[in-house]
Amino acid sequence: MLQLNDAIGRIGTESAFEVLARAKHLEAQGRSIINLGIGQPDFQTPAHIVESAVRALRDGHHGYTPANGIPALREAVAVDVHRRLGVPADPGRVLIVPGGKMTMFFAVLMFGQPGAEIIYPDPGFPIYASLIAFSGAKGVAVPLYERNGFGFSAEDVLSRITQATRLIILNSPANPTGGVSERGEVDKLVAGLRRHPDVAILSDEIYGQMLYGGRAHVSLLQYPELSERLILLDGWSKTYAMTGWRLGYGIWPATLIEPATRLAINSHSCVNAAAQYAGIAALTGPQQPVADMVAAFAARRRVVVDELNDIPGLSCIEPGGAFYVFPNISGTGLGAKEMEVKLLEEAGVATIAGSSFGRQGEGYLRLSYANSIDNIRAAMGRIRDWLAKRQAA
Secondary structure, eight states: OOOOOGGGGGOOOOHHHHHHHHHHHHHHTTOOOEEOOSOOOSSOOOHHHHHHHHHHHHTTOOSOOOTTOOHHHHHHHHHHHHHHHSOOOOGGGEEEESSHHHHHHHHHHHHOOTTOEEEEEESOOHHHHHHHHHHTOEEEEEEOOGGGTTOOOHHHHHTTOOTTEEEEEEESSOTTTOOOOOHHHHHHHHHHHTTOTTOEEEEEOTTTTOBOTTOOOOOGGGOGGGTTTEEEEEESTTTTTOGGGOOEEEEOOTTTHHHHHHHHHHHTSSOOHHHHHHHHHHHHSOOHHHHHHHHHHHHHHHHHHHHHHTSTTOBOOOOSBTTEEOOBOGGGTOOHHHHHHHIIIIIOEEOEEGGGGOGGGTTBEEEEOOSOHHHHHHHHHHHHHHHHHHHHO
16 A cells, blocks of 8 residues: 555645535536635636736747746736835745745745644634644634624734744635734734744735725735734735636745745746736736726625525624625524535535634635626525525425
8 A cells, every 4th residue: 555644644625626516516417506615706817917928928938937936027016015005025025926825835834843833713714724734733723703803813813822833824804704804903913923023924915905895904014023024925816816827926034035935946946937927917007907896896795795694594794805705604503514515405506614614614604705796696595595495394
């Protein structure tokens, strides 16, 4: 029998892709499925971005690029960060990667090992816990509560720091909840971290341009006292509807950019050349498509929240960002996984069990409103009818 590294057995998965595969299988059998599961904008990549990639290929950009990304793209990232956040950024500390997961993978590999502890949000993106387990470190979950809008509590985070803590993972706006951490809590956290100068922070800000209700994005880059231990994760997938392009970036402390680049060389060599030219066009070109997409998500958010709160047994707070709602299903008497499976198989609506995002997610579902208002209304109707029939049986 082949003997695998024990670490392989500790790797988890991302349930959204499993649900997507099952939904596609049912559709292939002729079933009507409304997909509110996968976290992917339903918009096309803007035409000027696509054209820039086509032009790059026609111009002969077919070879390897620098492992850290082409200089023009790293410069564009630095300019964009300064424009949006008012923070000067050094292109030399930017590492272009094939999707946001690589930044979190590199960060966890750097700090995770047996005997180390890594703090992460629960409910949270499932790859956090998966990578921590893979590294051999102990994962320490910080619970996020509905009563706090699923934003983190600085006190809760700081109280979990020990002598073994090496890394804290934060995510705002958040997947799966749409929660946004308030500036006051971020201020308290940063102040408290002064007592823990040897703890690094990974700030996942991939949804940073998807905020609603007049909220402004609070980036940890805006706190200069963290600059030498902060790793910022961002990219193009969500903001520019470029999920399939696999293009992301990290901004690293000066002391970590070199080992991060070595990890890139040892794993993926470099990022697809044409995709990088598309990334330049996205950052330097017109931003109206982003504004239009976020405005459409805002309208859908209002519809899905209202519809969910009109279904007996469900309740849903209004998310502050991203494109997810995290309704409370405790009134149905069903567990999260059971409801996920039955909604897909019996009602034809793909959702993700909240328990797929951590223990604190039990009693909730994640629904993506990256779908049309017509489909959202139709899905809500199916869920309402399915629950009514179940309760009448």
